[in-house]
Amino acid sequence: MSAQNLVVKSFVLPGLPQPLLTPKANAGYARLRDAFEKVRAEIEASGADVILIYSTMWPSVLGHQVQCRELLEWTHVDEEFHDLGSIPYKLKMDGALGRAIVKNGEKRGLHMRPVDYHGFPVDTGSVVALKLINPDNRIPAVVLSSNMYADRAETVVLGKATLDALKEQNKKAVAIVISTLSNRLHQTFLDPKDDKIHSLKDQEWNLKMIEFFEKGRLEDLSQLSRQIQKEARVKKVNNFKPLWWLSTVSGPHNRYKGEVLAYEPVCGTGSAVVSLVPTEFASRDLEFDEDSPEVFAGERNVLGPSLNETRGMNSQTLNAGLEDEGLE
């Protein structure tokens, strides 16, 4: 199987629980719920062996974590929207593929950890998505955390490690990121029927992202991630990463048929359900200027002692200033 068709379809899904728990509270929530239903049907028809999820609602700090427990069973309550109800779940995971992703990530220089504990707190976004798009556990899933401190290089390499594992096990996948577009929630309690995007600025950036998605310009959007982080995201983590992973596993190009199945406010956030299917047609590549690293070689020690100051500038090293001291 070629790398091109390891991932047969890709999706962007929002993770807040309203479409699952209270779809009737707002017409927009109901439209999101309908869009999740369409995604469910698309996945069923895709012939995929596994659902791969990168969730921005599962932050990790000791590298990337990968869910490897075969069956996750719990009753989940969201820490913010606990009054909307409890979510009992049983989720089937592909533990073997999860472990292969860990192994391949380590080979590529990443710090990776498998997670296999009863009662591990699965994030709201992964639970909501899997309940809606895979209600009968027809297809096993693998969930990957979003490393708070990772930047583009680590996240791209994580995508490549994911593809390595798929290749090794000869599996076809659908790739999903759990993320809102703009992520600003309202700070006060709002009647769901009055829900709206938090600000006009967020709305404008969401519409720009939607325009790119509709044209299938996934890699262009991926390369705009830093700008999106500045303009439309609360700075909870160091960057907006999910599209780096998605474009790597799906293919870092703009040859997609993009469809925005729904775009609605959920407690102020820009919540969109987006489908991306590989096609032969390419939108113009307008934004490509970032590299595609194969391995993660560690943090560049930009804050380290400037030992090379007296020897002239030499920035073409991963540890500027330390290369002559045997300290790298």
Place this chain on the structure above:
Amino acid sequence: MTGKIVLGALAPHPPHLVYAENPPQNEPKAEGGWETLRWGYDKLRASLAKLDYDVIIVLSPHWRTYVGTHVLAHPHFKGLSVDPVFPHLFRYNYDLKVDVALAEALNAEAQKTGYPMKLMKNPDYRIDYGTIVSCHLANPKWDKPIVAISSHSSSAYFSPDVMQEEMLALAKITRAAIEKSGKKVVLLASNSLSHRHFTKEPPLPEDMSHEHIYNHSQYLWDMKLIELFKAGKSKEVFQLMPDFTEQAIGETDSGALSWLLATMNFPTKPAEVHAYGTVIGTGNAIVEWSLT
């Protein structure tokens, strides 16, 4: 009788400390580790053992809410808490009681002032590990009810200065509720000081040959705050909080320490620093303000 605060404490929540103690509630077992901090908690427990108090109010950085501040308001919670970052260290079976009357009083005061607050009444809710670790280390018998307050993310969302204003308002609400309750209350701020940490850990997490502060600037900032605690300059700590939070990447971004100091009405009595130590590179102090 008017209620009052009898003791306030900075009571950080690294799960490593519970892991190292090997209590029966925690599934993983350790060979020890982080003794300086654990001995500090011994001293805090000794102080609490001498005190007559009714309830613990704790503000935890790991119950992070964006839509207002939330407060536990169901009488009893029992379950398994698995740390999402350190699941190999902390899988803790908790069984705790909540002082619902005080939680409701807190909410009533908040509603009076228009402060966005919501009561958490879902019995299936899993208590965050910050609340559990701080409360376990302060009172491992769990023989006192608690009131747990979420950390409203105003620092990340807006700025540490906005957080400060919010914590002043929350402190006023907390004080009013305590006074009307007639209860004797212990306050816990469940946060580390500097909070930049290593992103890898040794094969044996309790191997203390690897444990040290992440960088010297964090240490200097931590010592600055501790010096002010010892000098009774809690108002100055509060005023420095935005700078500390940003420059030391402090877990004070949760608002917990600001809330604690403001609720105690900025004590001028020198605090007792029971311990300072690092956990995976973060700076942690166990500090007591006795108000009796």
